[in-house]
Amino acid sequence: MSILINKDTKVLVQGITGRDGSFHTGKMKDYGTNIVAGVSPGKGGQTVHDIPVFNTVEDAVKATGATVSIIFIPAPIAGDAILEAADGGIKLVICISEGVPTLDMVKATAYLKKKGVQLIGANCPGLITPGESMIGILPGNIFKKGNIGLMSRSGTLTYLMVSLLTQAGLGQSTCVGIGGDPVAGLYYEELLEMFQNDPETEAIVLIGEIGGDAEERAAQYIKNHVTKPVVAFIAGQTAPPGKRMGHAGAIISSGSGSAEEKIAAFESIGVPVARLPIDIPKLMKELLSK
Amino acid sequence: MSILINKDTKVLVQGITGRDGSFHTGKMKDYGTNIVAGVSPGKGGQTVHDIPVFNTVEDAVKATGATVSIIFIPAPIAGDAILEAADGGIKLVICISEGVPTLDMVKATAYLKKKGVQLIGANCPGLITPGESMIGILPGNIFKKGNIGLMSRSGTLTYLMVSLLTQAGLGQSTCVGIGGDPVAGLYYEELLEMFQNDPETEAIVLIGEIGGDAEERAAQYIKNHVTKPVVAFIAGQTAPPGKRMGHAGAIISSGSGSAEEKIAAFESIGVPVARLPIDIPKLMKELLSK
Amino acid sequence: MKIHEFQAKEIFSRYSIPVTKETVCYTTDEVCTASERLGYPVVVKAQVHAGGRGKAGGVKLARTLDDAKNAANQILGMDIKGYTVEKVLVAQGVKFNKEFYVGMTIDRNTKSVLFMASKEGGVEIEEVAKDNPEAILKFPIDPELGMAPFLARKIAFQLFDDFSLVKQGADLFQKLYKIFLDTDSSLVEINPLVITDDGNLLALDGKMNFDDNALFRQKEIEALNEPTEDEKKEIQAKESGLTYIRLDGNIGCMVNGAGLAMASMDVIKHFGGQPANFLDIGGSSNPQKVIDAMNLLTSDKNVKVIMINIFGGITRCDDVAKGLVTALEQLKMDIPIVIRLSGTNAEEGLRIIASQNLPVVGSLSEAAQEAIRLVNAM
């Protein structure tokens, strides 16, 4: 098992004919992801990497039974693409696009909630169940099948962490990049619940960063509901207040959202927080050997 | 038992300080309805018929535990009052107001569905469980406790039918005026299901009228799901096409919605349709004696 | 409330929906001038609040000034389903390939705005609905989502093959939905929506109806209202709290409640009579309402007998009876009346009426039969 996706997951690519969509479709297919369809309005009937392209999500879902969609669509219209996925019968939407207007995400998350559709992102690198399915822009080669569940607001930092884990012999059950935007889909709490319930996940790595209070809420959730070992890392200890550190959501506002607060929240409930990335596998091994 | 309401139902009156709201609150209270609160913005702290008035539905629900609200609010702002009821924790809303703009009802019904809140009306006379609770503008004295469930798009026609039933010794479990607007809350199908499941209801009277295809759909529902005896009446056999017969929803459009079609739909599935109101108790007694 | 084609298309234009070049004209001279300016061919179209004007001869193609003049002479003043044609629309003739239907209305079942589209445009959509219902695509619009771009595109893909038309169509559908919401429409139709020879979408005709309940917040729309004489009477009745619709029979009806009013007409018909109207006086015992209602009924020369059917609910029958008596005393009319009262305090009410030597009957069926007897006896 794993969470959210496995080798049978049928995946649709929205924006498959675009530069990024086409490139990463190839990468996902190479990894073994079961890509069954693409959508690109006006390009219906074409193929990309031998994958059939449809004009609408509805057409694609009807023809292929896809249940998961990954979105490579320019940010100004990515919100509409998310709505189309949910309306078209998709059950899990992964939005890679960076720079989606916040109010579009407010509207989209409300609609998806009503429809019972899950969302990851926007502005995220996607997710992977190593050895089974990679839906995103993640470098599949650094992941290794195993029992660590990982969730992160950051992309390349995740890759660094994963490669350190893999080097240390700690494989992963599923790794989820939840994205760096202030309003996003699935977040720590939902994923913690999934990992807690996933028999294949033994321990959890949570990679946070400055901005908002999602890490504090995650700590609260862990305290009340998670019995598996958790190790955390918080990026942005040196970030100045009032500045967005790349991610739209990575900003310390009005003295809250700082790394210190987040680190304190985890440590106060006994979740060790690595000060250096290299400490993550070390801390994890310590916890697992207990 | 009964459907929707009984003697324990705690009722809130929105627009209680208005002329109609105050008058009918008195009538409902006289009938024995458990009116616990009124709402009238800016009149919080007053009382009407010894019932405490609050500024907002939320305040009233918190203070009194009301679960049902009846709305006497001018049509232009009645849609907002429905939304307030649903947002404030009410579980069943009865909107008496006539002339609510259709698009306001489209918005309200969508929101209430999301919230899991039931609506009766707008433009309806309300409902009654005889001897227990009357929430509406119905003349309580003509009703009699018994085992006939009744639903109707019309007000005074219902009163006529009920008095004929009562005179014939046929009491009622619950009578629901579903209202005469094209977009309204609970309709035949939902109520048929409730009556079918209500042990106290032995037989059902359905009073329809021209416009739309709700009666045809009800006939289909009866065919598939209702085992209790049903008798129907359709008003508007002489109505000319293209004219609204008083009720906003009572209009024969493009040759559909006519009384003939509706009568045929019921008779084709073996539901007798009374040609004259006086035939209703007669047909009902025939069915019940079988 | 209805508006004319030219008014609907003016609204479309305001939302940048492409419509034909056109002018509304009230005289033959104006039609000639407009035709010369627009260039031939032109289409001269009757502007009346009735459907089927094409079949009635209210739409004519003109290839010359003479044609235009003849068309204007024939159409202006023409009667279409009881409406006299007082103005025509002169529209530039357009070459086109295909005709589509698009429209929006309120769907009672999904409780939402229903977008409809068909490749079989240019004919009456009711006929398509009857003969080939699958040819009409239907999309209920979630009010939370509205006509989202993807949804407009999804619909457009089902109508058009060419992607440039899909994009134009999707844009047009979004605008049309916005018009529907902004104006509290109850019906918006473009039939036909055509593809012109140069590959663009164009609204050749337009139709809009509005939700009467929302006119209070649509003053600009309300100002376009052109009620007929009958409708003026209905509006006037409304202002007195009465709902009145004139019919062709001779038994005037006065009833409280719309459903009961319909049922009363049905009962008259059932026994072989002809109701002269639908009249709902609502729930009040105010004598003035009865007087207003009586004046309405007697202003219709066809009315030979008046049948009054009141069910006392919250309003008690004795109060209603008193109101009736007061009203009838003031009216001094010579049309025979049949009165039927039932419901709360009916016996007391009937006593009051009987004491005034007014004719009362026991049931709705008897009332109808008595009214018919009186008419037949004349």
Add this chain to the structure above:
Amino acid sequence: MKIHEFQAKEIFSRYSIPVTKETVCYTTDEVCTASERLGYPVVVKAQVHAGGRGKAGGVKLARTLDDAKNAANQILGMDIKGYTVEKVLVAQGVKFNKEFYVGMTIDRNTKSVLFMASKEGGVEIEEVAKDNPEAILKFPIDPELGMAPFLARKIAFQLFDDFSLVKQGADLFQKLYKIFLDTDSSLVEINPLVITDDGNLLALDGKMNFDDNALFRQKEIEALNEPTEDEKKEIQAKESGLTYIRLDGNIGCMVNGAGLAMASMDVIKHFGGQPANFLDIGGSSNPQKVIDAMNLLTSDKNVKVIMINIFGGITRCDDVAKGLVTALEQLKMDIPIVIRLSGTNAEEGLRIIASQNLPVVGSLSEAAQEAIRLVNAM
């Protein structure tokens, strides 16, 4: 993106939210003229994109022309948190009874617009949030419902005792919500919202921030942007596909990915160094990006050492290494560089870099320590 108080209040005004009578002035003369016209007292307020201007002496009451002149002289040209005051707002002094706070922002947890209100207005809301969080009422707005009239009224009832103020407040809150949506705001605040002596609500101050991601559809708002020199650099970097934020340290950082960039800064700090910037070059091996990034870093005179930290993901490390080599060849710079590569094809990448005699290190910790050593050795 931020705008000034006077610009926010101009937007409020357009939506009929009552604001003080006021004029923006760029010189002392203009301040004097405006003060004379508005009548005393007036308030002279620095217009800068920084909070806490009151504490910094950037707001002064003037009861006479002399006062106004003095205030203008003191405030114009003043430095507030690194911003030079180039303009002031001269606003009519208003008598008022009570001060409230109302604001809207995006709530990450409910994923909606959050309306906030407090009876403790007139002070910095962050302080209220810290000292007395219950004094701030919070209402997440369901986007389907928006700021429905009942909701606006419900909020207003919790702020105001007088029903006339409740109605005014409810109206104002609905307008404020509309502004938020219409302009893609990320923050809208009125602090204080006051009750004037004649019993009306008035926005005494106004603040608006906007969602940078939505500026593409907010051209009018975007036109109000007044970036500082640092911000101009950030915008320019953005145009080259780089995310750059200048800090005060001396170790320049070039990293791919925002999270990794933050973590790299943190590691430098961890070992006692001072990062000079945040710089995310994104996911590309294009040498031009490296050249642009290097130019950015070297334009900061504080930068003594550059630490490059690349994690090869989809982009392979050997490609990145080739890009780096090409870029560094073209740049011919004399600032020492520490390069750290890891991830896909890292060994090949490191080999390419080593063959060019560029200094490489094995881990992020080593890279940071080496960079610090180089700085300390200068």
